[in-house]
Amino acid sequence: MKSFDIRTKIYFGENALDRLTDLPYKKAFIITDPFVAKSGMLQMVTLRLNDGYTEFEIFSDIVPDPPIEKITVGVKAMLAYDPDVVITIGGGSAIDSAKAIREFAVRATQKDVALIAIPTTSGTGSEVTSFAVVTDPSKDVKYPLVSESMLPTEAILDADLVKSVPANVTADTGMDVLTHAIEAYVSINNNEFSAALAEKAIEICGTFLLRSYLDNNDTHARRKMHVASCLAGLAFNSASLGLNHGVAHALGGKFHIPHGRANAMLLPHIIEYNSGINKHSKSQKEYPKCVEKYVNVAKLLGVNNFNEITTIRALVGWIQFMMKEMNIPISISQLGGIDREEYFDAIDSMAEKAMADACTATNPRVPTKQDVVTILEHLYE
Ligand SMILES: [Fe+2]
Numbered sequence: 390m391k392s393f394d395i396r397t398k399i400y401f402g403e404n405a406l407d408r409l410t411d412l413p414y415k416k417a418f419i420i421t422d423p424f425v426a427k428s429g430m431l432q433m434v435t436l437r438l439n440d441g442y443t444e445f446e447i448f449s450d451i452v453p454d455p456p457i458e459k460i461t462v463g464v465k466a467m468l469a470y471d472p473d474v475v476i477t478i479g480g481g482s483a484i485d486s487a488k489a490i491r492e493f494a495v496r497a498t499q500k501d502v503a504l505i506a507i508p509t510t511s512g513t514g515s516e517v518t519s520f521a522v523v524t525d526p527s528k529d530v531k532y533p534l535v536s537e538s539m540l541p542t543e544a545i546l547d548a549d550l551v552k553s554v555p556a557n558v559t560a561d562t563g564m565d566v567l568t569h570a571i572e573a574y575v576s577i578n579n580n581e582f583s584a585a586l587a588e589k590a591i592e593i594c595g596t597f598l599l600r601s602y603l604d605n606n607d608t609h610a611r612r613k614m615h616v617a618s619c620l621a622g623l624a625f626n627s628a629s630l631g632l633n634h635g636v637a638h639a640l641g642g643k644f645h646i647p648h649g650r651a652n653a654m655l656l657p658h659i660i661e662y663n664s665g666i667n668k669h670s671k672s673q674k675e676y677p678k679c680v681e682k683y684v685n686v687a688k689l690l691g692v693n694n695f696n697e698i699t700t701i702r703a704l705v706g707w708i709q710f711m712m713k714e715m716n717i718p719i720s721i722s723q724l725g726g727i728d729r730e731e732y733f734d735a736i737d738s739m740a741e742k743a744m745a746d747a748c749t750a751t752n753p754r755v756p757t758k759q760d761v762v763t764i765l766e767h768l769y770e
Contacts, residue, residue, distance in 0.1 A: 393582040393627055396537075397506075397517045401546040401616060406507070408545055409437035414474035414503060417445040418467050420487035422452070422479045430509055430550055434478055446470045448490075451479065454524040454531065454645065455486040463490035464497070474503040478550075480562075481513030481648065485521040488539040492521075495538070506541040509550045511601075511614040512562025512649055514569055514622015516544035524642060531638040533747050540626075546619055548612035556602055558647075560715035563598040563614060565649030566590060567708075568637075568656055569621035571686055573628040575663065575679045576751040583628035586620045588689055593617035595690040602715050632756055633659040635749030636764065639742035643735050644727055653717050654724070657705045658764050663754045664701050679753035721769045729769070736765045 400408045417438060425431050426449035438445055448466050452459060467475070467490055477487030484506050491504050506516035515521070521534045554562075570590035573583050593613050600610035636659070637651040646654075661667055664680045680697050687693065687704035694700040709719060718724040721732055740761040743749060749756065 561649030564653035
């Protein structure tokens with residue numbers, strides 16, 4: 390038996406932030422990062438709260454790749470303030486931190502506290518998922534926490550908040566959206582509902598990702614990518630992800646590569662691995678099942694070729710073209726800043742962590758540790 394639901398109420402479109410002037414809550418604990426706190430974006434939230442006479446306290450001590458210690462500090466601050474709603478505004482790190490902070494605080498007090506997530510990047514889809522990724526810096530590892538009780542009560546998608554996102558962040562987070570949608574689409578847990586959401590997200594990425602990268606003022610493209618991020622989040626919340634994210638978590642935990650960038654760099658390798666297109670001895674009848682799905686992905690992106698394998702090769706080429714256009718490095722050596730010897734020394738432990746990552750379990754092809762080692766070796770050059 391399977392089930393599907395969307396528990397998070399989603400506000401989107403023009404002036405979506407105005408939802409905040411009409412909240413049924415009186416005491417808000419706002420969780421954000423220092424950048425958002427100093428920008429005008431936080432004010433866009435607090436002014437609306439004041440209008441609706443909601444008192445608030447701000448916790449802005451959030452850092453990228455949120456470490457467990459910061460979550461503990463946040464839990465203490467939240468328990469001291471005792472809010473009836475947590476409002477989080479920021480990128481994936483802020484929203485994931487807020488989900489974890491609220492979860493642990495609620496478990497301690499058993500008090501029902503709502504969660505409103507307001508993303509300021511179009512990437513993680515965290516505003517509609519029951520996942521939160523936290524980091525244990527002592528072990529160089531990222532842990533995906535998963536609990537339905539972490540699902541935000543409401544998500545507010547207001548494209549005004551993504552207007553000033555720098556181009557490189559648009560590129561990385563946009564490729565994260567595409568990776569979410571593709572991994573959900575080929576996941577062994579995929580279903581008709583998740584597939585419909587993933588297909589729409591892929592289609593939007595194909596048309597609007599490059600547009601939003603090239604022109605900050607292309608409001609239409611940015612609004613579309615903001616919705617695509619949420620659609621892909623809904624898709625993977627149901628179908629889960631795959632090896633791409635499993636390896637990206639291990640790589641990001643060790644070398645602190647931005648999450649979306651790590652995913653983008655891995656995506657061509659993972660598609661080649663999952664579809665087995667480098668195994669020339671296979672006859673067409675022996676193609677893995679996911680080949681058909683990758684062909685659908687290619688077609689949604691406007692890529693087509695003579696047969697399944699050449700179409701998937703063209704899909705990999707399209708992804709590499711996008712990375713080149715958006716200045717995303719295609720290899721670790723091109724990324725720079727990582728010592729070759731240190732990287733190769735870390736491959737074994739990264740492969741082990743990727744194998745143990747919860748995302749890897751739903752990959753369409755069951756990898757061996759050696760498979761992951763080979764992928765990480767190929768990623769260097
Ligand atoms: Fe991701």
